[in-house]
Amino acid sequence: MANSDHTTRRTFLGLTGGAAVLVIVRPADATPAMLQAAIRNVVGEANVRAGKVKLDIPPLVENGNTVPMTVSVTSPMTADEYVKSIHVFNEKNPQPNIGNFHLGPRAGRAQVSTRIRLADSQKVTAIARLSDDTFWSATADVVVTLAACTEEAI
Amino acid sequence: MPSALINVPKKAKRGDVIEIKTLMSHIMETGYRHTASGDVVPRDIITSFTCRFNGTEVFRADLYPAIAANPFITFFTTVTESGKFEFEWIGDKGFSETAQASITVE
Numbered sequence: 646m647a648n649s650d651h652t653t654r655r656t657f658l659g660l661t662g663g664a665a666v667l668v669i670v671r672p673a674d675a676t677p678a679m680l681q682a683a684i685r686n687v688v689g690e691a692n693v694r695a696g697k698v699k700l701d702i703p704p705l706v707e708n709g710n711t712v713p714m715t716v717s718v719t720s721p722m723t724a725d726e727y728v729k730s731i732h733v734f735n736e737k738n739p740q741p742n743i744g745n746f747h748l749g750p751r752a753g754r755a756q757v758s759t760r761i762r763l764a765d766s767q768k769v770t771a772i773a774r775l776s777d778d779t780f781w782s783a784t785a786d787v788v789v790t791l792a793a794c795t796e797e798a799i
Numbered sequence: 800m801p802s803a804l805i806n807v808p809k810k811a812k813r814g815d816v817i818e819i820k821t822l823m824s825h826i827m828e829t830g831y832r833h834t835a836s837g838d839v840v841p842r843d844i845i846t847s848f849t850c851r852f853n854g855t856e857v858f859r860a861d862l863y864p865a866i867a868a869n870p871f872i873t874f875f876t877t878v879t880e881s882g883k884f885e886f887e888w889i890g891d892k893g894f895s896e897t898a899q900a901s902i903t904v905e
Contacts, residue, residue, distance in 0.1 A: 710868070712867070738864075738865050743863055746860045746874070751857060752875050752876055753876060756874070758874075759871060759873070760870075761865050
């Protein structure tokens with residue numbers, strides 16, 4: 646019995662050691678600081694408020710290689726009041742940017758959909774720039790079981 | 800061989816807001832993957848997608864490696880006249896593809 650415990654502990658240590666090595670060889674992930682920098686790059690010094698934006702993304706995804714995502718913004722989309730652009734960011738992919746979508750008053754409806762990659766369970770943030778140059782955002786947490794981007798190519 | 804799939808309604812009423820769905824076949828190699836021998840697989844992605852209607856830009860997107868392979872993008876636009884949508888994808892390694900779709904507005 647003591648012998649089998651010993652083996653279990655050794656196996657466990659081996660596994661954790663292996664995991665530590667894996668963590669070390671992974672490329673540098675986008676840190677929250679990089680995320681903040683990427684957001685500042687888009688919004689400048691402007692204040693980003695929560696609201697108006699709706700981010701539809703599954704809370705739990707099996708495969709991070711293709712995650713459906715829809716961003717919609719509450720806006721009348723008239724010539725005077727419309728959404729200029731929608732920017733999507735993530736927290737832990739190697740790069741903080743996902744995509745920038747440039748709209749205009751003639752879009753009619755401020756909504757875009759695409760499929761994205763997520764390298765880890767993380768937060769996804771969508772920021773909309775309105776015609777009056779105010780910024781609004783929405784954030785969603787996504788749990789990913791199979792990570793994308795960094796796996797070994799064949 | 801790259802190929803595009805475009806979904807635009809054939810007909811619409813003046814002032815309608817229509818949904819446009821686009822898909823371009825592309826590997827979207829992130830540049831963060833390694834081969835078994837440890838070499839980095841170079842980045843090869845589409846960086847820009849543009850939609851024009853009768854020559855005027857109506858939608859544009861900047862894409863990053865975090866966009867999944869075979870970029871699928873849907874968006875909306877208001878139609879005021881009959882005409883032609885032109886779609887353009889530009890990417891790494893000189894990638895450049897175009898597609899067109901016509902709409903009749905009543």
